[in-house]
Amino acid sequence: MMSSSISPIPSGVSNLIPYLTCADAPAAIEFYQRAFGAVELMRIAAADGKIMHASLQIGDSMMMLSEEVPEWGSMGPNALGGSPVGIHVYVEDVEVAWEQAVEAGCEVVMPLEDAFWGERFGALRDPFGHKWSLSMRIRDMTAEEIQAAAAELQPGCGD
Structure with a gap:
């Protein structure tokens, strides 16, 4: 049972957030900073250095991303031939x-x-x-x- 003092949605966060998979996630974070003014909020790396999770803010919106790792079942659009x-x-x-x-x-x-x-x-x-x-x-x-x-x-x- 969840405590009534804990909001199920973090304060200031939209309930719909894009979550991208990127080959070379560190380069993607740097790119989004240059291209869209993204601010990195959090980065969690696995023992091998691959990014398991990162949160970025663009304007008043958040996006998340992780590394493309086929063994995790995580593939980006370039590996898949595009994205819908x-x-x-x-x-x-x-x-x-x-x-x-x-x-x-x-x-x-x-x-x-x-x-x-x-x-x-x-x-x-x-x-x-x-x-x-x-x-x-x-x-x-x-x-x-x-x-x-x-x-x-x-x-x-x-x-």
């Missing part, structure tokens, strides 16, 4: 954040553009195979306005 999952980050200034990520080594998948849903948006892939998208809102739009804009671009979309 992406990480989206809202930023204050997408131009600055984009330049920082690209200069750090992210590959441009979709260039920054003003999107029909009212955001300046672009997609990247980091050297570890993880997909990232960066955006900032440039106009307020209702769900109905977004659906209408989508239908205007591609008739039948949003119906």
Whole structure:
């Protein structure tokens, strides 16, 4: 039985946190620090030095990662031939954040553009195979306005 004085979710932590697997986790941590301004909160290494767990903070959100270790059943997207999952980050200034990520080594998948849903948006892939998208809102739009804009671009979309 859990004590009523202990919160089941740590204070200040979202209940949904991406957990990435990366080949060369120490290099990934350094990369995320350069590319996205990540702050390392915790690192736990196994006896062989491989990172079993690390926690990072980007903006007001947390992410976690561990080393790619096949014998642990832990494989990253490069080893698997890609990933169906992406990480989206809202930023204050997408131009600055984009330049920082690209200069750090992210590959441009979709260039920054003003999107029909009212955001300046672009997609990247980091050297570890993880997909990232960066955006900032440039106009307020209702769900109905977004659906209408989508239908205007591609008739039948949003119906």
